[in-house]
Structure formats: C-alpha cells, structure tokens
Amino acid sequence: MKGLLLKDIFNLRKVIKQYLLILAFFVCYCFFLKTPSFFPMMTIMSFSMIILTSMGYDEAAGFDKFALTLPVNREDLVRVKYVMLLILLLIGLVVGISGNLIISCFIGGEQEPFAEQFSSILAVAVMFLLVYATMLPVVFKIGVERARMLLMICYIGIFAVIFFGLQFLAELNLLDRIEAARIPMAVGIVGFAAFYVLASYFISLKIIRKREW
Amino acid sequence: MEYAVEAAGLTKHYKDFTLDNVSFQIPTGSIVGFIGENGAGKSTTIKAVLDLIQKDAGTVRLLGRENGARSKEVKEQIGVIFDECYFPDGLQAVDINRMMKHIYKSWEPDVFLGYCKKFGLPERKAVKEFSSGMKVKLSIAAALSHHAKLIILDDACGSLDPVVRSEILDIFMEFIQEEDHTVFLSSHIISDIEKICDYILLIHKGKVLFFENKDSLRYEYGIVRCSEEQYRELDPEMVVGVQRNHFEVEALVKNRRALEEKAHDYVIDPASVEDILLYIVKCSQER
Structure with a gap:
C-alpha cells in the first residue's frame, strides 16, 4: 500500500502546489474579513477534494487495471483511497487549526474561545469526512467524472440534514442541553462518523470485488 | 511438462460477444504467440487469465497456482505489458522506480534505470510528455525489472517502430534463455510472432481454433x-x-x-x- 500512496503523492505534486497557492489566497481573504474562521473550513474542503483529483488521475490513466497485474489486490485499491482521505483530512485539520491560531494572533481583537473554534473546525472535518465517505463507493462504482455531479447533491444533502436536524433539535429545546454536553456529543459524532466510514469502506470493497476492467 | 498458464473452459458472455470455452496450456520456458483478428477475444482471454473480468465459467492456473492472478506471491513473478501505458501522467521514471520498490519485493532499481537508459527514456520527464512508443518501452522496462518468470503482452508492440520492436524481441529472446521463463505474446504483427514464438495460439470469434507448435504448423x-x-x-x-x-x-x-x-x-x-x-x-x- 505504501507504493500506491507514494504514487498518489508523486502524481499530485503539481496539484498540491496549486492548492498551496489557493491557501495563500484564503489567508489574505481572512485578513481582509478580519476573521480566521473561514480559513480552516476552506483548508479542510480543499485538502479533502484532492481525493477525487487523485481518483480522477487514476481513472484517466487506467491505472487500476494495471495495478491489479502488480502484487496489489482489489482490496488494496480501496484501502489506499480511504487511508489517503483520512490523511488529507488530518492535514487539512492540522493546517486549518494552525492557520486559524496564527491568523488570530495577527488579526488580534476579540475572537471566539479556542474550545468553540476547535469544535466548529472538528465539525467541519467530520462533515467533509461524511461527504467523501458517501462519495467514494459511488466513485468506485461509476467513476469520478459521473460521480462529480453527485458531489453537489451530496453536499446539499448533508448540509440539509445538519441544518434541519439542528432546527428540529431547537424546536424540541434540546440545543442547550446538547451545548452543555459538548464532549459526549463530540464523542458520539466521531463514533457515528467512524461507523459511517467503515460502512462506506465495506460497500466500496463489495463494489470493487465485482468490478471488471 | 510444467505449464506457466493453464486455462480450462474460459467462458465470458457479453451482449454481442462470447468467449467460448477457451482452453490452452502454455509450457514453461516457451514463447507463445496469441493471434486472431480484432475482436476475436485475445484481450478478453488475457483479462480472464489476469482476473480482470468475472468469468462465467472456467479456471485459470498461473505458475502452477489456481486463480494465481489473485495471489500477490504469484503476481510478484509476472510482468504484464498492455497496448497502452497505464502509469498516471504526472509520474516520472524516477517516481515509478521508487513506487515499484515498495510494491515488488524483488524490484531491482538499477535494472529498471538501466532499461530506461537503454530505451532512451528520460528519468525526470513526466509520462504525459512521452511518445506512445516511449510509454510502451516504460511498461516493458517495469515488467522486466522484478525477476518475472512470466511476461504477458497484450498487443503491446503495435505502436513501436520496427527497429525498437526488433530490439524488444531480442530482449524477450534473452529473457527466455532461463528455462523457467515464459512469454505469452498477443500481437497483430505476425512477422514478430513468426520470428520468436515456439507455439501459436489462434483464436477466432471467441473460440480457440488451434494451439500448435510453430514448426509443425509450417510442416502441416x-x-x-x-x-x-x-x-x-x-x-x-x-x-x-x-x-x-x-x-x-x-x-x-x-x-x-x-x-x-x-x-x-x-x-x-x-x-x-x-x-x-x-x-x-x-x-x-x-x-
């Protein structure tokens, strides 16, 4: 799997450079808005999107067909993409949080408490994890190009679930209680995300085992 | 006799084509030419052998192992060269070398870079800037750099000029000098097949018409x-x-x-x- 990961890293060199330029633009934009909160969200979004770019490159080159003639099995093809998604999200999270802190220091003024900022950033990361965990089985099934159209639907779907979910909780006057139980909630959300990713992984495995090249 | 590839009753149904009960045995230490017109079923057979498609029926033994294409251990000993190069465009030869070192246990970086040099492939140029002939040469270099015992070519030499093709065929002739090395060569270029093959497998409309020794074909x-x-x-x-x-x-x-x-x-x-x-x-x- 290390070889496949290296292949993605080498192949994405140019793209990563482009993303770094985009991040530099986001930094400037945060200074312009005088708030750092925009930066982690954009960072996490940008880094997580790289997974589709990497799968798009593989698809365009027909790499998976060739990879299966090497000492690589179908499960490895799936595993490497999930590992890469997690690595990308982790990088996005680390860069996002670090950038958020650094930009806050430069901007100065009154900012949200760090615990609140951190939980918002974590929530964004979990949301993107859910989006791409939904996308990956679809990409393995129908390919990146066709799946890209579904990405928007996926974004809207998950945003809608969160938005209407929060409204529903507000109607039941549960938001304050949830606010008070922030840590158990965070553990619950992360647990749910882990379960969701595992389910997505097993669906992808099932798809790739039946796929033909 | 030992066989590098044993296919028995390979069957795959498509809407407009059927690979029909294809059986053959490729003796270890031989070069087998796989011929047939376009759409005869050569690539489908190779895909079935490599487990890239789901067979409707039939079995494949690769290097003595049932369903060998599912075994990493067997695939360590196989080199496959397709008609196209499937390395992603952004990679360079040096990247491929580093990547393959982590994929194959027996990868030989010096052998790979030696082939790149021999074939005139720049080490630090992206694959997307290679000509189609260079891309095939890159695939051949990769297939020959991990002590493979079986090389499978799916119409790989078609885009090469006669000089390079002759050079590549000489490499395969050299490769076959080891008695446990085997080459399974699917090609449209019959002159190449006649030049180096010991056996010829002819497929037509999804059925094997014959699998015969080249010399007895000429005699018969x-x-x-x-x-x-x-x-x-x-x-x-x-x-x-x-x-x-x-x-x-x-x-x-x-x-x-x-x-x-x-x-x-x-x-x-x-x-x-x-x-x-x-x-x-x-x-x-x-x-």
Missing part, C-alpha cells in the same frame, strides 16, 4: 495452387480455406506432406502463419 499446412477441377478432387477434410481468382484456386490445406506424397501434380507452397490466419478467418467469414 500448405497452399495448393490448382485449377477448379483439381480442387474438386481434393479431400474436403484436408481443405481449411479457399480463395478463388480468375486464373486459379488457392487452397490452404492441412496435412500437406500426405498430399505431396499422394498427388505429385499439385503445386504446394509452404504456408506462413499469416496465410493460415487469413485463410481460416476469411473462410469462416464466408461460411
């Missing part, structure tokens, strides 16, 4: 040039295919030696592999 088959009357006197069992023109009838016959001994008034020329392929395919189309 012949082209009879005769009049229409003489043609009618030929044993129909012997005739594999026939072509008519204004002046004579040309028939591909099997069991040429027997005919030569029996009938001295026929002009019988040896048939090349290309003649055999053309007659068989044309004859089948006319039927």
Whole structure:
C-alpha cells in the first residue's frame, strides 16, 4: 500500500502546489474579513477534494487495471483511497487549526474561545469526512467524472440534514442541553462518523470485488 | 511438462460477444504467440487469465497456482505489458522506480534505470510528455525489472517502430534463455510472432481454433495452387480455406506432406502463419 500512496503523492505534486497557492489566497481573504474562521473550513474542503483529483488521475490513466497485474489486490485499491482521505483530512485539520491560531494572533481583537473554534473546525472535518465517505463507493462504482455531479447533491444533502436536524433539535429545546454536553456529543459524532466510514469502506470493497476492467 | 498458464473452459458472455470455452496450456520456458483478428477475444482471454473480468465459467492456473492472478506471491513473478501505458501522467521514471520498490519485493532499481537508459527514456520527464512508443518501452522496462518468470503482452508492440520492436524481441529472446521463463505474446504483427514464438495460439470469434507448435504448423499446412477441377478432387477434410481468382484456386490445406506424397501434380507452397490466419478467418467469414 505504501507504493500506491507514494504514487498518489508523486502524481499530485503539481496539484498540491496549486492548492498551496489557493491557501495563500484564503489567508489574505481572512485578513481582509478580519476573521480566521473561514480559513480552516476552506483548508479542510480543499485538502479533502484532492481525493477525487487523485481518483480522477487514476481513472484517466487506467491505472487500476494495471495495478491489479502488480502484487496489489482489489482490496488494496480501496484501502489506499480511504487511508489517503483520512490523511488529507488530518492535514487539512492540522493546517486549518494552525492557520486559524496564527491568523488570530495577527488579526488580534476579540475572537471566539479556542474550545468553540476547535469544535466548529472538528465539525467541519467530520462533515467533509461524511461527504467523501458517501462519495467514494459511488466513485468506485461509476467513476469520478459521473460521480462529480453527485458531489453537489451530496453536499446539499448533508448540509440539509445538519441544518434541519439542528432546527428540529431547537424546536424540541434540546440545543442547550446538547451545548452543555459538548464532549459526549463530540464523542458520539466521531463514533457515528467512524461507523459511517467503515460502512462506506465495506460497500466500496463489495463494489470493487465485482468490478471488471 | 510444467505449464506457466493453464486455462480450462474460459467462458465470458457479453451482449454481442462470447468467449467460448477457451482452453490452452502454455509450457514453461516457451514463447507463445496469441493471434486472431480484432475482436476475436485475445484481450478478453488475457483479462480472464489476469482476473480482470468475472468469468462465467472456467479456471485459470498461473505458475502452477489456481486463480494465481489473485495471489500477490504469484503476481510478484509476472510482468504484464498492455497496448497502452497505464502509469498516471504526472509520474516520472524516477517516481515509478521508487513506487515499484515498495510494491515488488524483488524490484531491482538499477535494472529498471538501466532499461530506461537503454530505451532512451528520460528519468525526470513526466509520462504525459512521452511518445506512445516511449510509454510502451516504460511498461516493458517495469515488467522486466522484478525477476518475472512470466511476461504477458497484450498487443503491446503495435505502436513501436520496427527497429525498437526488433530490439524488444531480442530482449524477450534473452529473457527466455532461463528455462523457467515464459512469454505469452498477443500481437497483430505476425512477422514478430513468426520470428520468436515456439507455439501459436489462434483464436477466432471467441473460440480457440488451434494451439500448435510453430514448426509443425509450417510442416502441416500448405497452399495448393490448382485449377477448379483439381480442387474438386481434393479431400474436403484436408481443405481449411479457399480463395478463388480468375486464373486459379488457392487452397490452404492441412496435412500437406500426405498430399505431396499422394498427388505429385499439385503445386504446394509452404504456408506462413499469416496465410493460415487469413485463410481460416476469411473462410469462416464466408461460411
């Protein structure tokens, strides 16, 4: 799997450079808005999107067909993409949080408490994890190009679930209680995300085992 | 006899094509040429052998292992070269070298870079800037750099010029000097097949028509040039295919030696592999 990961890293060199330029633009934009909160969200979004770019490159080159003639099995093809998604999200999270802190220091003024900022950033990361965990089985099934159209639907779907979910909780006057139980909630959300990713992984495995090249 | 590839009853149904009960055995230490017209089922057979498609029926043993294409251990010993290069565009030869070092246990970086040098492939140029011939050479370099025992080529040499092709064929001839090395070469270029192969496997419309030793093919088959009357006197069992023109009838016959001994008034020329392929395919189309 290390070889496949290296292949993605080498192949994405140019793209990563482009993303770094985009991040530099986001930094400037945060200074312009005088708030750092925009930066982690954009960072996490940008880094997580790289997974589709990497799968798009593989698809365009027909790499998976060739990879299966090497000492690589179908499960490895799936595993490497999930590992890469997690690595990308982790990088996005680390860069996002670090950038958020650094930009806050430069901007100065009154900012949200760090615990609140951190939980918002974590929530964004979990949301993107859910989006791409939904996308990956679809990409393995129908390919990146066709799946890209579904990405928007996926974004809207998950945003809608969160938005209407929060409204529903507000109607039941549960938001304050949830606010008070922030840590158990965070553990619950992360647990749910882990379960969701595992389910997505097993669906992808099932798809790739039946796929033909 | 040991076999590098043993396929038995390979069957795959598509909407407009069926790979029909394909069976063959490739002896270890040989070069086998796999021929057939476009759409005959060569690539489908290779995909079935490599487990890239779900077979409807049949079994494959690779290097003595049932379903060998699912075993990493077996795939360590196989090199596959397709008609296209499947390395992603952004990679350079040095990247491929580093990546393959982590994929194959027996990867030889110096051998790979040596082949790159021999084939004139720049180490630090992205694959997307390579010509189609260079891309195939890159795939060949990769297939030959991990002590493979079996090389499978799926119409890989088609985009190479004759000089490079000849160079590559020499490399395969050198490769085959080790007695446990085998090459399974699917190609449209019959001259290449005739030049280096020990056996020829002919597939037509999804069915194997023959798997024969190249020398016995030359010995067995012949082209009879005769009049229409003489043609009618030929044993129909012997005739594999026939072509008519204004002046004579040309028939591909099997069991040429027997005919030569029996009938001295026929002009019988040896048939090349290309003649055999053309007659068989044309004859089948006319039927």
